[in-house]
Amino acid sequence: MTGEYRVVSFLITRAVEVGIRILVFFILCLLLGGISPFANAQLPGQKKEQFEPVIPNFSAPSADWWSGWPDASREERREWLQDLTLAWEEWRNQLPEEEGLQKQAAAIDKALKGVEITWRKHAEYQRIPLLQDVKFPPDPNILTWAESDAAVNRGRLRLFGLQLEARQLDDTLSQSLVQLRKQIVRMREAKGQAKKESAALALLLAQINQLNIIEQSESLQDQLKAWQEQLDLAEGQLNRMLAELQFSSEAGEALVKDIEKQTAEIDQLAAERTALQSATVESTEPEANLKKDLALMQLEVDLLEGYLEKRKDELLLSTNSVLGEVEEKLPLVVSRDLVDSARTLIDGISRQLNIRQRQVVAWRSEEGQELDRWWRAFERIDSGLARARDLIDDVQRYELAQLQVYKERQGWWATVRERTGYFSDLFYRRWRELADYQLFTIAQNPITLRQIAKIIFVLVSAWLISGLTRRFLNRLVRKKRASEQSMYNLGRVLHYSIIAVGLVVALAMLGLDTSKLALVAGALSVGIGFGLQAIFSNFISGLILLFEQPLRVGDLVELESGVFGRIRDINVRSTRITTRDNVDILVPNSEFVAGRVINHTLEDPVRRIHVPFGVAYGSDPDLVREAAMEAARRVNITHTDWKRKTEVWLMEFGESALRFKLVVWVNSNMVSSLGDLYALYNLELLREFREKGIEFPFPQRDLHLRSCEAPLPITRKNGN
Known part of the structure; x- marks a missing residue:
């Protein structure tokens, strides 16, 4: 990346940051009760309101008397703190001579002085020049550029430390607000004069601590801004020096001597490591073996630092060589093996170091000179690992500088392959850092984005393999090389088997012990016996239909329930039947096994x-x-x-x-x-x-009528 590109990238980044800050400012103003962001703007001809510091009632301070502090200027805050301190000293003289209240009052005195101390430190920081040991001489050579780059890198580390401190201070500010709310509730619920006075002093102390944290945060933000501006200017100067590099034979000779010296030191360390590895520990004590392991780890770290330092000098020598008048094009010193191996070695040593630390803690108590001796050895190894990580960053910066110089000296096309490889490797490293980020743990196994991606890949692969297998079987059926029913059954069995294998592999990748699946199966069988009985019955019935083949796809069946149609699919839980009315009916598989089914095409159609x-x-x-x-x-x-x-x-x-x-x-x-x-x-x-001319019958009824004689008259008694 050239200097112009870096400047343009910086300007774009700053513009985006300013836009985001303005947007966040407007949103916060809207959230805080509809406050306008221009509420404090002074209209033409309008006189600015006079600032009046708010002095709380120390016997019962209000919850928001200090809320105007962030909006006040530096001078107004000093005036406010002075008036607050005087009012507090006057009121404190009337405080009862109780030990608990006096301790709280002393803590408030200390908190008020803490705000002044924060201001004093901020003023001292402003007087300290930033990057004072950095020099950017004209007509630089490769060694002067390396010295300036190392000084700027120390500034980068300082900025990184300030950023960590700012994040910690943000967390402290959030916790302080939570503490404020608790103290307000405590003061409201306090009963009795003594408890009310104690709760009021505790709330006042929390409020003044909040003011101190606000001042520390603003001071730290000023430092971050100043450091960022200085580092941006320094980056521009480094790019200028890189573009103006001059060939130096003296620098080349010095680098050659350094490389030879480092090679000799590496050979000596390698010989010591070989001798130590081949040596046999005579004692059977675990501490003797631990001492040997720590010595080997220290030699590994020293060797790693030596290789990285040598690579830095090789990169500087290569960059200096291409600046000279040479007839043939010199190759770049670009190899990703060293950096990748260094990262892997650092991770492995870090894990071993943690294991050894827990081992020592288990052996010894947490006190004593013996534990201090072991801990000093651990700290030396850990410091060496930190230096190795910094050296890896240096190597990457030197590789980027080498690419830039080679591109300017040998042309854009001469280094396109190396630059493409470098940036692709940079992208891969960033992805690997993101992929290795731990999301959560399962059975004490960390789950990262990489593992989740692998699990998704396994499941998708199993699904694709199953689909391709079934397509292959269907192709055999279309070419009439196999029967449709046999290929359908085989495809179903293979589908379930492949998906089951994929699930087992995914569980194993999550860190679950697959040998314990029997316990899961036992628990599952209990659940099947109670709540999943119908589902399990249909599942077993589906397997029976697939293997026994009393029904096949395409058969014309008639069920006891009256459903009549052709079978379209036989699935695990149900079978799909298409009726005369082109209606698809999903029939549970258990109905085919337990009920009566008429198959019109079972053997002879x-x-x-x-x-x-x-x-x-x-x-x-x-x-x-x-x-x-x-x-x-x-x-x-x-x-x-x-x-x-x-x-x-x-x-x-x-x-x-x-x-x-x-x-x-x-x-x-x-x-x-x-x-x-x-x-x-x-x-x-x-x-x-x-x-x-054949006639269809109609319903007919023949009626036969019979005649009958008239009935005789009825005679009644009594002559009637």
Whole structure:
């Protein structure tokens, strides 16, 4: 990245920060009771209101007497603190001589002085020059640039420390507000004069501490702003020096000597490490082995620092060499192996160091010179790891500077491959830092974004593999190399098996012990026995249907409940049937296993049906039989062979018709679930009977009337 790009990037970043701060300011003003952000603006000709400091009632201070402090200027705050201190000293003389109240009053005195101390420190910080040891000489060589870069990097570390301190202070400010609310509630609920006085002093102390924290925060923000501005200017000067680098033979010779010296030191450290690794500890005490392990870790850290220091000098030497007048293009010193190996080694040593620290704490008590001796060894190793991390950052900065100089000296295209690799590696490192961020833990195993991404990848891969497998099986069916039903069953079994394997792998990646799944299965069986009995029954029934194959996809079935249609899918819980009305019905699998099911296409799709009909008395039976046979032949689903022939039976003599049956064999595979067989045959019978003049009967009733004689007259007694 060139100097111009860095300046433009800085300007854009600052503009975005200013815009965000203005937006946040407006939002806060709206949230705080509709306060206008321009409420304190002074209109032309309008006189500014005179500032009057608020002095609380120390016997019962209000909750918000100090709320105007952040809006006051520095001079107004000094005047306010002075008046507050005088009023407090006058009121304190009237305070009872009780030990508890006097201790609280002394704490308030200290808090008031703490605000003045914060102001004094802020004034001292403003007098201290920032980056005072940084020099940016003209006509620099590679060594002077490295010295300036190291000084600026120390400033970066100082800024980073201030940023951490600012975050901690923000947390302290939030906790202070919580403490204020608690003290307000305590003062309101206090009963009795003594408790009220103590609660009032505690609230006043919390309020003054809040003012001190506000002052510390503003002072720290001023320091951050000043450091950021100085570092931005220093970055610009470093870019200027990098663009104006001059070749220096003296610098090259010094770097060569340093590299040779570092190579010798690395060889010596490697020999010491080899000798220590091959040495056998004579004592069986655990402390002797721990001492050897710590010595090996210290040698590893020293070797790592040596390699990184050597790489820094190699990068500087390469950059200085390309500045000279050379005929051939020099290769860049770019290799990601060292940095990646260094990070891996640092992480491994850090984990081992934590284990050793817990081991020592378990051996020894928390006091004593022996524990201090071990802890000093731990601190030396930890300090070496911190220096190694800083050296890794230095190597990365030197690589970026080398790329910039090579691009300017050898051309843009000469370094496009190296620059692409560098920035891709930078992007990969940033992603790895984000991916390794711990979100939560499961069974004491940290769960990171990387693990979640791997789990999602495994599950999606299992689903895709299952889908591709089923597509392959369907392709075999389309090419008529396998039966549809067998491939359907195989696809279902493979689908459930692949998904189950994917889930087990995902659980193992989460850190769960898969050997303990038996316990989970036992607990699950209890739940199945109570609340999931119906679901489990349907699941087992689905497996029975898939393996036993009493029903297959495409079969024409009729259930005991009256559902009639073709099977479209056999799933784990239910089976989908499409009826004559093109309605999909999901039937639980247990109904197929426990109930009676008529499968019209189980083994032989040819079946016989009986179509009843009637004709009028007086019709010729031979003509009726011939017409019915012709009607059956017109229906395309009629099946005839030498074994199965169409027949017409005279069944009975009805009250008003001759009752016949058309007994016909049909191929169920040719029957559409959207039609009715009897309707097809009845329609053809109607057409054929009309052509041949065969009449259909109508209901008839014969009434027979009989005549009878007139009844004799009834004689009554008494002559009537």
